[in-house]
Each structure stands twice: as C-alpha cells, then as structure tokens.
Amino acid sequence: MSIQLQAITQQFHGQSVLDNLNLTIEPKKIYGLLGRNGAGKSTLLNIISDRLFPTSGTATLDGETLHDNDHTLGRLYLMSEVNMYNDRSRLKRLLNSTALFYGAFDRDYATQLAAKFDLNLNQRFGKLSTGYRTIFKLIVALCVPADYIFLDEPVLGLDANHRELFYQALIDSYTERPRTFVISTHLIEEIANLIEHVFILDQHQIIVNGSVSDILDRAYMITGPDTDVTGYTAGLNVIGQDHLGGITANYVYGALEDDRPIPDTVTIERLDLQKLFVNLTNAKEATTHVN
C-alpha cells in the first residue's frame, strides 16, 4: 500500500534534473517536499501524476503502474501552478465538471470552504486574482475523493490570513478523512509542524527522507568561542557555519559524541527545519555532508 518510485531519472536536453531517484509515499500521511528553486520538485510531482514521462524508471501505486492507467491515476490528484481551467468558465460550473470526473467529489465541503475564503462561486476563473486562483484550486484539491493529494506551491499568492485558513482546512479535512498529502512549499516554517515526514530534494536526489521529529533529533547548533566550538565539533558532520566576532555557530547534522565533554562556554541548541534545510542545501558541496 504505497506509491513507489524506482530509479527515476529525468533529463532535459541532456541535463539531469532527477538522477536515479527512489521514493516511497505511504497512505494517510502528510509529507513535505522541500527543495531550492529549480531542484526538481514540480518535475517529480508531474512524473508521479503522469503529466511528464521520465527518461527512465517506474512509478507505481500499490504495485500497479501509474503510467497511462486511469485506475491508479484516478486515486491521485495534483494541484499545481498550471492553470488548466478556461478563463471564461464560472467557478460553479468548474466544480460541477470536476464532480463529474471524480464521483464522490465533496460538493458541500467545497461550498463551505468557498464561503470561508470569501470566494464568490459565480465569478469566472479568469477574473480571479493570483491568490484566489490558488484558493479555488486548493478547494478543489481538498474536495476530490483521491487517496493521494499533491499540492505544488499551495500557498502561492495567499496572504497570511488565507494561509492560516488553508492550514486549518487541511488539518480539518485530514482528520475528517485521513489521506496522503504531499506539500511542496518554500514557506518551511509554516508547515514544519503540519507535516509528519519530510523529503528534501537537492542535487538531483532525495538527500533527506524521514520523520520530521527523527530528523530534527539529529540537527544541532553548537555556539561559543571559535576554538571551543571547533574542538567540540571536530569529526562531526558539520553542515554549515556562522561567525560573528570571535563567536562561531557550527551546524551539525548527525549524532554528537556523547562521551566528549562539553566546554562550559559552548551551548548546544536544536535546529529547526528551515535552518536545517538552508544549511543542507547551501550551494557548496552540500551532498558530500549528507549521510
């Protein structure tokens, strides 16, 4: 019971975007898919939902192919930046036609959500602002009866109030009917507590794949005078550094040496997901640090 990606490679004009990538997405979990601009997040989501055919590799759902297969693809829904709706169509009509495609589309919930977001369903799609286009697509995504929902940049153009409302609606809808959500976003702090599991995509590969709490359990910031910090973190997996005067902060991803004495001058703090992400994906040879 899962989506399995095996040895997915995607090249555009001879350039690798994804290189031999393997991934498992389990049912009923909320995932975060993080990556820098151009890391290949959308490419990955498009491959899973069969909008893009990989150069090589396979994608399956419960052992059945996702390629050109209505049976499996019907259990997936991808909400992306691409606007596939006709500008002249009224939102009501778009909801009706979606309901035709997806049998158990939750029309009542869609109406409820539209009211919450102050979205008038009599409008034409083309008349909506960027934010409201996103909101409309989100409403559809939350109301389709699919088992796996992929949200590519779900808060694009949304103001802070609407983002709050969306996270609320997401949790509401998830607790009401647990299913998988994969959220790709740059607003890491906002979803850090919402997601159970995180994928970080960098250098054509998934470099982090694990439960958020397990991962943050191994992420530290060691601060203090330069020499003490360097001494304490020697041999550890240091993924980044900050300096200010004689003070150094070393970011460590991985286990600390438990029997190594901690100098009084040194403080050990935990990293949050955003800080960990920034350090892991900072340009220079980041991948060599990751284990």
Added chain:
Amino acid sequence: MQFNFNSTEPIYLQVADQIEEAIFAQSFAEGEQVPSTTEISKEFHINPATVLKGMNILVDAQLIEKRRGVGMFVVPGAQAKIVEKRRNQFYDDYVKNLVSEARKLHITKQELAQLIERGFTTQ
C-alpha cells in the same frame, strides 16, 4: 491551556509539556477531559501523529488515560505526581544553573544564601 510553541524543541515534547503544565496548574482538573488530539491538532496546526506522540508520553507517565470512544482524561493523583517529579528535578533544573551563574558573577555562597533569603521574604 496556553500554547506557546518555540521552534527549537521537538513539538511532541512541547505538546506533552504544555498539557502537563496545564494539569499542574489545575487548568485541567483531575478526572476531567483534556482536549482531543484532533482539537489540539486543528487549533495549532500540528500534525495529529505528533500530537498523539506527545499525548502518549503523558499516558505512559500515567498522568492521563484513554477512555475508549470518549477521549483522554486526567488521572486522579496526576497533579501530585507532577509535583513530585518536579521536586526531584528541582536541583538539576534550577539549583545547578543558579550556582553556575552565581559563580560567573563572583557571587559567594553566603551572598547567594542572602539573596535566596530575600526572595523568600519579598514574595
């Protein structure tokens, strides 16, 4: 209950701590129901699995108990248990830091004792 999350401590521990604090402060009285996983999850935008993990710490510590089909309830005697636990941790949590900071400031043992005395008389 007052939830005030920071980003550096694991969220499931913070969930456990906050509920424990509320039981300690008797915001959730013994025998009373505590908010459900879903309620906490919705209110604070925290993954339900994370909230559950925090709740389970309190279940393991026998501070709250699950009543099937109804929800989580504060176990009778939970507050006393928390008091005892905190008394046991008092030295590590407070005294150690107090002495270490006093040393850095060259505050002598006697001066520290006087300050503690003052703290007791003024409060």
